[in-house]
Amino acid sequence: MTRIITALSEISADYDALFVDLWGCVHNGVAAMPAAVKALQEYRKTGGKVVLVTNSPRPRAGVTKQLVQFGVPEDAYDAIATSGDSARSAMYRGVVGQKVWHYGPVTDSRFFDPLDILDNPVEITRVPLSEATGIVCTGPFDAEADPETWRADLEVALKRNLKLLCANPDIIVDRGEVREWCAGAVAKMYSEMGGESLYFGKPHAPIYDLARRRLHKLGNDIPDTKILAIGDGILTDVKGGIDEGIDSLFISGGLAAAETKTVTQPDPEALTDYIKTEKYDPPFTIGHLR
Structure with a gap:
């Protein structure tokens, strides 16, 4: 106890x-x-x-x-x-391919900055969902929106059998007095739908x-x-x-x-x-x- x-x-x-x-x-x-x-x-x-x-x-x-x-x-x-950083290392090793769709707000774009701690990292290109070999999820586009708004894009990804790299396994956080959804909630929904989510955080x-x-x-x-x-x-x-x-x-x-x-x-x-x-x-x- x-x-x-x-x-x-x-x-x-x-x-x-x-x-x-x-x-x-x-x-x-x-x-x-x-x-x-x-x-x-x-x-x-x-x-x-x-x-x-x-x-x-x-x-x-x-x-x-x-x-x-x-x-x-x-x-x-x-x-x-x-x-x-843990997820970026995995991404630059190619765990979700080289053409990735970024599921997340534009404020997380630094996630795709070059990583100099790996030998021969793969070249990553951000593309539309229709062209992607995998998904990199840094969080919902709108952290306060109804999670059901995520489902349509995830259904498209599921039909294409794309893996989802989750950059933040947290489900929720409290920003001051406001509760927000995190990337872990998106990854959890995708897994429950039958997709494959890859986690690198706690x-x-x-x-x-x-x-x-x-x-x-x-x-x-x-x-x-x-x-x-x-x-x-x-x-x-x-x-x-x-x-x-x-x-x-x-x-x-x-x-x-x-x-x-x-x-x-x-x-x-x-x-x-x-x-x-x-x-x-x-x-x-x-x-x-x-």
């Missing part, structure tokens, strides 16, 4: 590195969460390493710029691993491999038993941690705030019911990172 803690410092001495989710944990899609930032700064002062592990479809450079806009200071983290292995490589580049060979994953997604952060053999700290005041009756801290009975329903039990839970 999960242990409810009141501060990261209660358990942080047992871990040499943190894999920390961003949205709903360090920022709310609009601004930084001051208590979370302070907790990470204090952890780093003890010698701990912080890798931000996010399902953002953006390249690492784009997330870095976004963090500046949100007010997350550079001394709160050491490195960043994004679902976007809870899937590729992004954890990327996070470990980021950690290694910092000069640290840290075993999984000394890493703590932190995040508000029980089906992404907690499940991913369980699958990778990494302990997790569940932030109940994010996506599951209503279900866990979290204001400052979760209601113990509501938290227990939620964990039983979702079937993933994190070692630790806290209302908000602090």
Whole structure:
């Protein structure tokens, strides 16, 4: 059964590195969460390493710029691993062919910037759906629209037996007070229709491999038993941690705030019911990172 803690410092001495989710944990899609930032700064002062592990479809450079806009200071983290970078690497290895249809807003166009970390990457061309060998989904065209509006395009893709590369496995996020759909929701619908969706963010292995490589580049060979994953997604952060053999700290005041009756801290009975329903039990839970 999960242990409810009141501060990261209660358990942080047992871990040499943190894999920390961003949205709903360090920022709310609009601004930084001051208590979370302070907790990470204090952890780093003890010698701990912080890798931000996010399902953002953006390249690492784009997330870095976004963090500046949100007010997350550079001394709160050491490195960043994004679902976007993991998915981009796969795309430039040709997992959905060379002619791809971009399913997503034009603001995600940086996803297709050249990638210089691969030897002999394939040449990717963006084309209409009718000419595509595969789909790259960075999110719905309209994150607040009825999901049924996605179905017509996905039916065309299904008839053509196209694979869909999902750049962000998250289903939903809360941008301030507004709940938005993510690429994971599109990929989930496509899979339920009978299509094949490929995932590279949490809870899937590729992004954890990327996070470990980021950690290694910092000069640290840290075993999984000394890493703590932190995040508000029980089906992404907690499940991913369980699958990778990494302990997790569940932030109940994010996506599951209503279900866990979290204001400052979760209601113990509501938290227990939620964990039983979702079937993933994190070692630790806290209302908000602090």
